Amino acid sequence: MRALFPGSFDPVTQGHQDVLRRAAGLFDEVVVCVMVNSNKTARFAVRERLDRLRTAAAELSNVTVDSHVDGLLADYCRRAGIDVVVRGVRGGPDLAYEMPMARMNHQLAGVETIFIPADPALAHISSTLVTTMGQQDRAPE
Incomplete structure (x- = not known):
């Protein structure tokens, strides 16, 4: 079974x-896909x-990397023959944010969403936080 792991990954x-x-470890193939979030200003x-995703996935033989910068996630899933996101x-806040999208993807394309809970040691990390901290660590120009 093929699965899609979408995100802005800005940064990974x-x-x-x-x-x-x-x-x-759960799926035959995982496509990790850079999506564009119009609500965010991309840093990278x-x-x-x-x-960066190719480097991160280099040791995972069943992972491919792709991008989808225009259109709905459901459209990508239909086109790529993917049934699981x-x-x-x-x-809780992440789950509350993700649930309406999961329902819509199911309604639009019959796609199921599987939620993987974050490792507690990493749960405090977000791309937004990493980006913010990176900007604070820079020396003034």
């Missing part, structure tokens, strides 16, 4: 890598995010 975090490794170009969740 240890939490993303953990969910990807765990999903790779899609190409750079793809390169994998989402990592850190807690």
